[in-house]
Amino acid sequence: MDHSCASNGPTVPGQKDSSAIDWKAKLSSLTQAVVQINGTGSLESVLVNLVTTACKQVGWAMGSIMSISAEHGFAYVMARHDPNLLQRELRDRWELATSPSLMALQRNQQIYIRDARESAEFPAYRIEAFERDYRSVLVVPMNCADFEGRPMVLSLLSRQISEISEDDQAILDMVVQLGVAAVEQERRVQAARQEAARQEKALSAHKSLLDHALADNSVPLLCKLLENLLQTPVVVVDFTVSQVVGGRTPDPARFDDETWQAEVRRVYGAQIAKIAREAAERATQAQTMIALHNGADTLQLAARIQPLVVDADKVGAMVIFTQVSEPDILELMILDSARFALSVVMMRNFIRFRFEKRSQAELFFEVIERRWRDKADLLMRAQRQGLDFSRRQQMLIVDFESSGHEFSSMAINLHRALSQAVQAPAKGISVLAVDGAMICLCPVGPENSQAEMHKLAQRAARELSAYLDKPPVVVLSAVCADLPDYAEAWERSRRVVAIARSMGKFGALSMQDFGPMPMLAAAAGVDEVRLFLDDVLGQIIGYDREKGTPYLETLEIFLREQGRSQATADAMGLHVTTLRYRLKRIEELFGINVEAPERRFAVDLAIRLYKMIAPE
Template identity: 40%
Template sequence: MPNTLSLMSSLRDVASRINTDDEVDTLLHSLIELACQHGSWDLGSIMSVDAAHGDALVIARRDTALLKRPLSDRWELATSPALVALQRNEAVYIRDALETTEFLGYRREAAERGYRTVLVLPMACHDVEGRPMVLVVLARKIVDLPAEQLAFMELIVHLGAIAIERTHRQRAQQAAAAQLRRVVDVQGAMLEEVLAGGSMVTLTAMLADLLDSPVLVIDLYGGELHASRAPHASLDMAAWRAGLDGDAGQQIRAAALSAIERHALRRVPLDLPDGLTLHANVELLSVDGDTVGALLCFGEREPGDLHTISIENAKFAMSVQLMRSVIRFRSETRTLAELFFEIVERRWRDEQDVLERARRLGLVLAAPARLLVIDYPHRSVAAFDRSAECHRAANMLAVQHKLAIHPITVGNGFVCVLPDAPAHTATAFARQLCGALGALLCGEPTLIVSDAFTGLTALANEWERCWRMIRVARAFGKTGALSVPDLGPLPMLIGAADSSDVRAFIAGTIGRIVEYDAKHRAPYVGTLATYIRHGCRAQACADAMGLHVTTLRYRLARIVDLFGIDVETPERRFAVELALQLHNLLDAGQPVGAASHNAD
């Protein structure tokens, strides 16, 4: 056994030599060579333990035999002490491999290669693939292993593990630095392309290279889908492009936008019509706080700050690029909207000048035309602006119906100015558009088609009539593509409902009872409305309101005494019912009969 001074000198030599190796493979071969040389062992190897496949793999070897012969580089863990050493985290010492009954693989190989003693040492490090390793040394003769010699070998292995982990860190740092340089270069090139007005095709390809995964960019204002490459091996680029232009594109767009509204932007499943399901991370693209698009990254999201920075810079570059579509859309819609409201609010002075301005915008108002007024469904939660999507859907359907429409955003909806067409064509277009917008807005909108008109004054009149019908539809909760018969006789009455005569009629008929109910929280208006609605039949009204018939009669008597309202004659009953309906349309958000039924 070497003395202490010799052992210290050996350790110094080991530390010096492995410290100069920068490559993992070189370091592993140096380590097994030094372990054999300073530990007086004849043969040795370093093995990686692949527990998932049940194998131990030789990744570095020292063999001093003069006659070289093929040696196995793969051992079954069931016949190797490597797994035992790792599980126990301690050395496995086989004094005589020819006589061992526990590790038959070494017993067989010992006879073939002529060695006797085996020492397996666990290493506190991993190979380049993250697998744990062991160091194995062998002697051609039987070697007794005192505690000092075992401690010396463990110290050599420990020094080697430190050097290997250092090398792994250096490689990781170099790879991160190279990745950072690549990311910076691609990001710089992307921004240069954006500022130079480059194409979305080039930018999407650069973005896929930056993120190292297939990507898809949804342009809400431009109405286009921009793909880098197919996200699945079963799809070629032609099939992927064709799918995006068809039903698959619509489904992906709807799923992505739904995920954005629900703030569920991680690993969104995308079901394609052919049964294939893709998964993508959805990133929001916004300009000035408004959603302008979405970025879909297929494949697994890589962990780490560098990937997060790449995503944020990619989103910024794409948002800047999509800003052009936003500016173009807003400019066009704002110009048309300003002209439209100038007309419907009757603020023009020179009709010919307005007609000429409209013509320059592609809008011919001197010829017969119609209005299609769309009111979006009410949303209980805030949602991003989908005007561009709605305009795109309307334009696509108009092409199918061979109509040249002009969508104009107005408040919570939009107006389509379309050339005069047969009523059945306009109605068919309105109904099909209603279905398309319902799927897009997750709720059925209200659509009103105007009569044909020519000129500015007629346009303003039709707008007012359509808007009055929208108000009636809102008040009664009606949606879909509607016409006057769908709403009943009330739209004809509401046409004059804002006049002073109508309001005077309402006030003179039920004004006192309305004021009394509002002041005292009384149920008299509701009682009167329910009584008339049930044909002035006391028992039926009482049952509907959950009252005893005596209580109902007492209320009706109080209404006569307090307000002088008696509905026993047909003429008086009609006047009161008409006043209640007009009051409901003009001043109430709910039907008049919605008051509490249980108050007296």
């Protein structure tokens, strides 16, 4: 910095006797300022301390640190040292037209006014010099800016005509540098706080999305959660059920959120679905312009289309509108978590609607898949096939885990054995065969209590075990009073079967025999789950088994503690440095970076599923 001076005083100020300066005391005072900067003090308190230190060490009476707004034409006081005992209102801003601050910044040199009471260049200082009883003025540019980007200066006032020695100048240079350090330190602290808040919000969003996915919530419910988490407009397209769900409006000038969602349902949804399918097939995620027509005019919107893929099957897409602005870093993290959560939910939908059977069971699947349109027509066709869906019934589902030729070769014997087992204690039961399973439609009446129905399920499991190498899984559904009830009852029962198979259980079972977590595995399918687990955790499981390392346990506890290093270290009895080294080692060995939201989500989900289906 140029230390030359300007105004009505000499350009080279006089010097003090350096032998009279107590450098030890001065350095001690500056050291205290450094400690405060590195401590937990606020920026305002640090700046006040620096101004006070500058005044005391160079022997001047008062001082302040100001930020300069050339745009508004004022210098604003950020910190002040004024030991005057008289209580009076002090100005907190100066017009730049009457202040040397702007000149100091423009020249990048300090401005020294030897006697403000005689200054013709700065008349406002001359008036205030009498009011506040000071003479000399020094304004020093600080080469830093406040948090609004306004440059800062240090201003000192002396009650008598004072000059700045070389030793004083050295002290002031150090004060200015400490001021710069204090501002940069506070800037780093605020950035760290903002980053921590961003990470916390992303982690909370990740947890909410994971919980929704595991709770078997629908795509619309996930979209509603996403709408609350994001400012960026998103439309979700579910290819598995031909569903399009709108969120925030991408064009606030034309639609509010409610109107936009209604228009998506009415006219834009089919167009968005078609555009999303085409983009998913091209596998492009570059920003593009999409045109939507409502019959009267055309809506042009900028968007990015991200396909949702499960095992190479494109199950849906997220249409992210960038008309107003691109998503920020936090929203990108949330979008990555949302993409995975939506894929999980759509994966269930995709698998649910894969059944396409043609046989005596065709009508049954028409019922449970809700493919019927005319209830009277379906009931009539059912009666012709010996099935009565007009009465209250429960489904007794017997799963043999076999299909194809193996099942066909023994289906007659199994059908006969099951019919004998269930018809002996109860009348009016219909038994039909599907690929790999048998379904008994059991009428529910006063004579058939639930206890008796459970005994029936146990009898069927016991009788059929004699014909099989592996005992079957037998599940009794909820009571079905009307056609729509069968779909939900079938889905729940099939989940129980899938859970039982994945956990090696058999016999007569119900959902109460399991916890809530296995529901996701059942919806996805055991083979798909095992492939997913092998892809995410296969290497680390094998390494732990071979080397005896606790890497999988470390990841599990780290995620359970929501990524808090100290809490994880405490739970594992480790020093936090050891934990961080272990996490770094996991990333080096297996490429698992739990700081990335999409990776953290996948690892968390994989660990939960692994704990459920892993062998004892």
